[in-house]
Amino acid sequence: MLLIQLFFILVAIVVGARLGGIGLGVTGGIGLAILVFGFGLMPTSPPIDVMLMIAAVISAVSCMQAAGGLDFLVKVAEKFLRRHPDKITIYSPFVCYLFTFLAGTGHGVYSLLPVISEVARETKIRPERPLSISVIASQQAITASPISAATVALLALLAPAGISLIDILKVSIPATLVGVFVGALTCLHKGKELEEDPEYLRRMSEGLIEPSRLSQMDPNAKTPFKARLSVILFLVAVVAIVLLGSIPTLRPDFVIDGTTVKLGMPEAIEIIMLTTAAIILLSTKTDGIKATKGSVFNAGMQAVIAIFGIAWMGDTFINGNIDAITTSLQDVVTRMPWLFGLALFFMSILLFSQAATIRAVAPLGIALGISPMLLIALFPAVNGYFFLPNYPTVVAAINFDSTGTTKIGKYLLNHSFMIPGLVATSVAIAVGLLLIQIY
Numbered sequence: 001m002l003l004i005q006l007f008f009i010l011v012a013i014v015v016g017a018r019l020g021g022i023g024l025g026v027t028g029g030i031g032l033a034i035l036v037f038g039f040g041l042m043p044t045s046p047p048i049d050v051m052l053m054i055a056a057v058i059s060a061v062s063c064m065q066a067a068g069g070l071d072f073l074v075k076v077a078e079k080f081l082r083r084h085p086d087k088i089t090i091y092s093p094f095v096c097y098l099f100t101f102l103a104g105t106g107h108g109v110y111s112l113l114p115v116i117s118e119v120a121r122e123t124k125i126r127p128e129r130p131l132s133i134s135v136i137a138s139q140q141a142i143t144a145s146p147i148s149a150a151t152v153a154l155l156a157l158l159a160p161a162g163i164s165l166i167d168i169l170k171v172s173i174p175a176t177l178v179g180v181f182v183g184a185l186t187c188l189h190k191g192k193e194l195e196e197d198p199e200y201l202r203r204m205s206e207g208l209i210e211p212s213r214l215s216q217m218d219p220n221a222k223t224p225f226k227a228r229l230s231v232i233l234f235l236v237a238v239v240a241i242v243l244l245g246s247i248p249t250l251r252p253d254f255v256i257d258g259t260t261v262k263l264g265m266p267e268a269i270e271i272i273m274l275t276t277a278a279i280i281l282l283s284t285k286t287d288g289i290k291a292t293k294g295s296v297f298n299a300g301m302q303a304v305i306a307i308f309g310i311a312w313m314g315d316t317f318i319n320g321n322i323d324a325i326t327t328s329l330q331d332v333v334t335r336m337p338w339l340f341g342l343a344l345f346f347m348s349i350l351l352f353s354q355a356a357t358i359r360a361v362a363p364l365g366i367a368l369g370i371s372p373m374l375l376i377a378l379f380p381a382v383n384g385y386f387f388l389p390n391y392p393t394v395v396a397a398i399n400f401d402s403t404g405t406t407k408i409g410k411y412l413l414n415h416s417f418m419i420p421g422l423v424a425t426s427v428a429i430a431v432g433l434l435l436i437q438i439y
Helices: 002-019 023-038 048-066 069-083 085-103 106-111 113-122 128-142 149-161 165-187 198-205 225-246 265-284 295-320 322-335 339-351 354-367 372-377 392-400 418-438
Strands: 253-256 259-262
Touching (some): 048 225, 048 295, 085 128, 085 165, 106 392, 128 165, 149 295, 149 354, 225 265, 322 339, 339 354
């Protein structure tokens, strides 16, 4: 019976992933319906806290985008990359990492990818090298950002065990940074040099590649004050969240039935981000409707729906079969806990979402008795959705490379992102495992 239920869950995930958009969330609803009405499992509570945290963060980022804040950050990144074109394979992934780290979503790098491609081509550097690791870096940064959906989901699950936000960040940030750096090193000499690449030469001979349109930035162009202000306000909010997460005494106490209870981090994140969104709109005089029409809001709401359906279905399945699951897996996971990292990696390939993977799989790790710190070390394993080259940022990078060097291989899996993705993820996990021993 357990395997039959698992079959329906996997079918719901695969079908939802193929539908795209909110498909993953709504097919999770179908799987949940089968579990409840077909197999008689009692549904658990929906992951409300995680959904509300993500919605609050996305609201703030969307307002910053509507005020021009994200465009301002892209302009700063663009200027930096143009000043150091010969080091673009090393610098561009860290620019994308920082951009994602601050925004909490990797979808903002779409604006950077064409810049990276054009700067590399003008410098006669194979665009595949910086583009491939930059996309991977944007994914790794999700598991290091204090405001990403994945991080807040992990925090919500581990908070009852006494884990704070700083406990996660002090492992995930250095681990993913080292992973990205090693991944960038593997890309320095990836493939043939641009002027020796047969595909590039073919496109040049057939006139398929237009002259670079990369123009120098107008030194007189000024960024609107409201764009700068929105970024400053958002960064202040991020710092406030990190401080509240790392210094619990900053959060207020409440007395409930004679027991002193401290304000939880989910509520703190929601309050700060909603407040920040309102202040950005009011201080920059930005239309709230405009914030709902940006790419960040669209991607964020898709994440909320995905977690709603998939996480609820996963929680119900695990809770309804907890005894059978723990009995069959506990011995194996106890002897080889790294196997749980493979489970996270595999599920992220199917779910195309770090946050959905954490909410669907991490509760099983907790039920199996895996230590919270080990789960933090294995956190980067949820960055496996580069494995199949059909994620939006992967597809965008391929399309932005007019030279044809960034591509999907003949055998599908031998694509441009496989090696840097595997290296960055593996190194991040290894560094995380080392750090939890030190801490």
